[in-house]
Amino acid sequence: MLAEVFGELQYSPSTNADSGPFDWIKTVSHVCSHWRRVALTTPELWTNIQINHPLWAMEMSERSGTVPLTIHFDERFLHVFHSTERCRRSSAVLRDILHSHHSRIKNLTFTLYSEYDERRGHDLGIFLELLDRPMPTIERLGVTISTEVSQKNMLPPEFFSMSSRLQHLRLVECAMSWNPDFVGIRNLRSLEISRLSRTMSPTMAQLLDVLSQTTLLEALNTDIQALCNSSDTALAKNKPPLNLQHLTSIATGSDLFTCAFLVDHIVFSSNAKNIILRLEPLQELPAFLLRSLAQRIDDGFAGPILKLALANRKVQCWKLADKDITFPKLPTINIGDFTEETGGPFFQSLRLDQLQLLEVDFILSVDEWSLFGDLPHLTSLQVFSNESSLLRVLLRRKANTPDPDTPPDRPAFVALRRLRISSWRLDALFRPRKNTSIIQLLRRYLKRRKMDGRGLHFLQVRCCRGVDENVLAPLRKFIKQIEWDGVDCNNYDTGEE
Numbered sequence: 017m018l019a020e021v022f023g024e025l026q027y028s029p030s031t032n033a034d035s036g037p038f039d040w041i042k043t044v045s046h047v048c049s050h051w052r053r054v055a056l057t058t059p060e061l062w063t064n065i066q067i068n069h070p071l072w073a074m075e076m077s078e079r080s081g082t083v084p085l086t087i088h089f090d091e092r093f094l095h096v097f098h099s100t101e102r103c104r105r106s107s108a109v110l111r112d113i114l115h116s117h118h119s120r121i122k123n124l125t126f127t128l129y130s131e132y133d134e135r136r137g138h139d140l141g142i143f144l145e146l147l148d149r150p151m152p153t154i155e156r157l158g159v160t161i162s163t164e165v166s167q168k169n170m171l172p173p174e175f176f177s178m179s180s181r182l183q184h185l186r187l188v189e190c191a192m193s194w195n196p197d198f199v200g201i202r203n204l205r206s207l208e209i210s211r212l213s214r215t216m217s218p219t220m221a222q223l224l225d226v227l228s229q230t231t232l233l234e235a236l237n238t239d240i241q242a243l244c245n246s247s248d249t250a251l252a253k254n255k256p257p258l259n260l261q262h263l264t265s266i267a268t269g270s271d272l273f274t275c276a277f278l279v280d281h282i283v284f285s286s287n288a289k290n291i292i293l294r295l296e297p298l299q300e301l302p303a304f305l306l307r308s309l310a311q312r313i314d315d316g317f318a319g320p321i322l323k324l325a326l327a328n329r330k331v332q333c334w335k336l337a338d339k340d341i342t343f344p345k346l347p348t349i350n351i352g353d354f355t356e357e358t359g360g361p362f363f364q365s366l367r368l369d370q371l372q373l374l375e376v377d378f379i380l381s382v383d384e385w386s387l388f389g390d391l392p393h394l395t396s397l398q399v400f401s402n403e404s405s406l407l408r409v410l411l412r413r414k415a416n417t418p419d420p421d422t423p424p425d426r427p428a429f430v431a432l433r434r435l436r437i438s439s440w441r442l443d444a445l446f447r448p449r450k451n452t453s454i455i456q457l458l459r460r461y462l463k464r465r466k467m468d469g470r471g472l473h474f475l476q477v478r479c480c481r482g483v484d485e486n487v488l489a490p491l492r493k494f495i496k497q498i499e500w501d502g503v504d505c506n507n508y509d510t511g512e513e
Contacts, residue, residue, distance in 0.1 A: 056079070059079065059080050059081035059082070059083040060080075060083055061079075062075075062076040062077075062079040062080040062083075063076070063080045063083050063084065063085050063086055063122075064076075064086045064088075065077060065080075065085060065086065065087050065088070065113070066088050066089075067087060067088065067089035067106050067109055067110045067113070067126070068088075068089065068090060068106060069106075070102065070105040070106045070108075070109040073106075073109045073110075073113070074109055074112075077113055077116075077117060082120060083120070084120050084121070084122035084153050085113075085117060085120055085121050085122060085123075086122055086123040086124075087110075087113065087121060087123065087124045087125070087126070088125050088126070089106070089110050089125070089126035089127070090126070090127045091103070091106075091107075091126075091127055091128050091129050092127060092129060110126065110143065111142065111143070111146060114143070114146040114147070114149070115146060115149070118146075118149040118150065118151050119149075119150060119151070119152060119153070120153055121151055121153065121154050122153050122154060122155055122156070123154070123155060123156040123157075124154060124156070124157050124158070125156070125157070125158035125159075125186075126143065126158070126159060126160070127160040127161075127162075128143060128159075128160070128161050128162070129161075129162045144159070144169070144170070144171060144172065144190070145172065147171060147172055147175045148172035148174040148175060149178070150178040150179075151175070151178060151179045152178070152179070152180070152181065153181060154179050154181060154182055155181055155182060155183045155184065156182075156183065156184040156185075157179075157182065157184070157185055157186070158184075158185075158186040158187075159171070159186070159187050159188070159190045160186075160188040160189065160190070161188065161189045161190045162189065169189060169190050169191060169216070170190065170191045170192065170193070170216070171187070171190065171191070171192045171193070173193045173195065175200065176192075176193075176200030176201060177200060178200070179200040180200055180202075180203065181203065182200045182201070182203060182204065183203055183204060183205045183206070184204070184205060184206045185201075185204055185206070185207050185208070186206075186208040187208065187209045187210075188208075188210050188211050189210075189211045189212065191209075191212055191216040191217075192209070194218040194219075194222035194223070194225070194226055201226065201229050201230055202229050202230065202231070202232070203232060204230045204232065204233055205232060205233065205234045205235070205262075206233070206234060206235040206236075206237075207230060207233060207235070207236055207237070207238075208235075208236075208237040208238070209237075209238050209239070209240055210237065210238070210239035210240065211239060211240075212240045217240045218240070219251075219252070220252040220274065220277060220278075221251045221252040221255065223238075223240075223278070224252055224255045224258065224278075224281060225255070227258050227260070228255075228256075228258055230260070231259065231260065231261075231262075232262055233260050233262060233263055234262050234263060234264055234265070235263070235264065235265040235266075236260075236263060236265070236266045236267070236268070237266075237267040237268070238267075238268045238278075239267075239268070252277065252281075255281065257281055257282070257283050258281050258282045258283060259283045260282055260283060260284070261283065263282065263284060266279070266282070275309070276306075276308055276309045279309060280308060280309075306362040306365065307362070307364070307365040308365075309362065309365075310362050310363075310365035310366045311365055320367065320369070320370035320371075321333050321334065321366065321367065321368055321370065321371055322334055322370060322371060322372050322373065323371070323372065323373040323374075323375075324368065324371055324373070324374050324375070325374075325375040325377075326374075326375065326376045326377060326378060326380070327375065327376075327377035327378065327400075333366075363384060363387055363388075364387060368388075368391055369391065369392065369393070370393055371388075371391050371393060371394050372393055372394060372395050372396065373394075373395070373396045373397075373398075374388060374394055374396070374397050374398070375398040375399075376397075376398070376399050376400065376402060377400045378400075379401060379402060379405070380402060380405060380406075381405065382405045382408050382409060385402075385405055385406050385408075385409040385428075386409050386428065388429075389409045389410075389428030389429050390428065391429075391431075392430065392431060393431055394429060394431055394432060395431050395432060395433045395434060396432075396433070396434040396435075396436075397429065397432055397434070397435050397436070398436040398438075399435075399436065399437050399438070399440075400438050400439055401438075401439050401440065403437070403440040403441060403442075403444075403454050404446060404454070407446065407454065407457050407458065407461065409428050409429075410428060410429065410461050411457065411460070411461055411464075427464075427465075427468070427470075430470065432470075432472065433472055433473045433474070434472070434473060434474040434476075435472055435474070435475050435476070436475075436476040436478070437475075437476070437477055437478070437480065438477075438478040438479050438480065439478075439479055439480065439481075440454060440477075440480040440481070441454060441480070441481045441482065442454050442455040442458070442480050442481060442482040442483050442487065443455065443481060443482025443483075444481075444482070453482075455482065455483075455487055458491070459490055459491055459494070462475075462491055462494040462495055463493075463494050465494070466494040466495075471494060471495060471496070472494075472495045472496075473495070473496050473497065474495070474496065474497045474498075474499070475491065475495050475497070475498045475499070476498075476499045476500075477498065477499070477500045477501070478500075478501045478503070479501065479503050480503075483500065485500075488500060
């Protein structure tokens with residue numbers, strides 16, 4: 017029982033800012049002889065080894081007996097805070113543990129930097145070569161390398177053939193052989209591969225072959241440029257769909273073609289929760305790929321999209337299958353890099369008929385606002401800038417209506433009840449009518465809503481220009497509640513031009 021308490025203590029955060037990672041040992045071993053004997057003779061208490069402390073690391077590796085080990089090593093910490101001699105001792109300790117205790121390593125994570133080769137005394141490739149030994153108990157491996165492009169930055173192929181229990185693999189600037197016939201990848205639950213150069217990246221066909229072996233995969237994170245020439249594309253298209261029924265989270269960063277191609281080949285789990293696509297900015301983005309991407313996202317998740325946020329050139333969606341789930345807990349989808357040219361085809365292909373909340377933090381066109389204005393259940397709208405384009409849609413039904421004062425056949429945003437605006441230039445003149453300001457058009461819109469029996473319940477004004485209590489007073493006649501942050505950003509430039 018006492019050993020179990022000590023085991024919890026070693027992972028509990030310390031309230032002392034000056035405490036080290038092993039202070040808990042000093043605490044329990046200096047209470048009484050019984051506590052000290054229990055602490056020093058319980059192997060499980062000595063398995064979490066920090067190589068950055070070489071003397072402690074060697075002591076712990078011996079006291080841990082035959083219990084599986086968890087090993088951490090961050091070379092940057094050593095070279096910033098410690099001498100060259102300690103750096104070399106730590107490197108030697110890591111090599112010794114990998115050589116002598118490889119058969120009982122359970123978790124191994126290390127970060128290496130090529131600029132420290134001279135201080136370390138040898139090339140960082142020595143560490144990777146030591147991974148060619150049998151590791152029958154390893155479940156998690158994380159390798160991060162900061163270096164120039166080198167073919168040495170690759171896991172030995174033998175590693176996968178002798179690590180059948182591996183469940184979590186994270187490689188940053190470290191490649192792997194793209195041969196799918198490895199026993200070691202078939203039990204993977206999570207796979208992260210990022211920051212690979214084009215010379216170290218797989219072709220799309222190779223990537224699909226590897227993923228086809230990871231049938232138990234739950235989380236996939238790739239930030240690579242899969243090489244897609246014409247012959248490889250034809251070969252990859254003939255690959256069968258990836259039946260990843262356990263996959264609940266996918267994050268991939270690359271060009272639009274690679275992201276769309278990869279997502280299109282995955283059969284998602286019915287429990288899928290998260291898709292993140294980080295697209296590289298391109299000059300021309302094919303509309304058919306964006307539409308395909310939107311359709312696959314809808315297919316990969318259960319339930320309708322209830323919330324949509326457009327910020328920092330990315331798109332984030334919340335979908336709901338269970339009505340009892342609150343918005344912070346909803347499954348999310350993030351897609352970027354989105355611009356005005358890329359958004360239209362994508363939005364038009366998403367099923368947004370149940371959308372309730374919309375947050376917009378980059379400039380949308382009038383046509384895109386018209387698309388959102390047709391949604392029947394959109395009750396809450398939060399907008400950064402966009403005052404001119406949004407007001408054109410708020411005050412009319414169709415984008416091609418010549419006069420914004422013409423009563424619309426069917427108003428846009430019919431279900432809207434809560435409006436939050438920020439960084440609006442309320443004192444600016446509305447462009448088509450130079451004698452009418454933004455605040456006047458906003459007042460006209462609120463008045464029309466109230467006369468139609470669809471008055472807004474709440475208006476929030478944050479960091480807008482040309483606003484004070486005198487400006488807001490006429491608006492209070494048409495809306496139940498107005499919240500103002502008290503700031504008049506007269507010198508703020510929204511950049512909507």
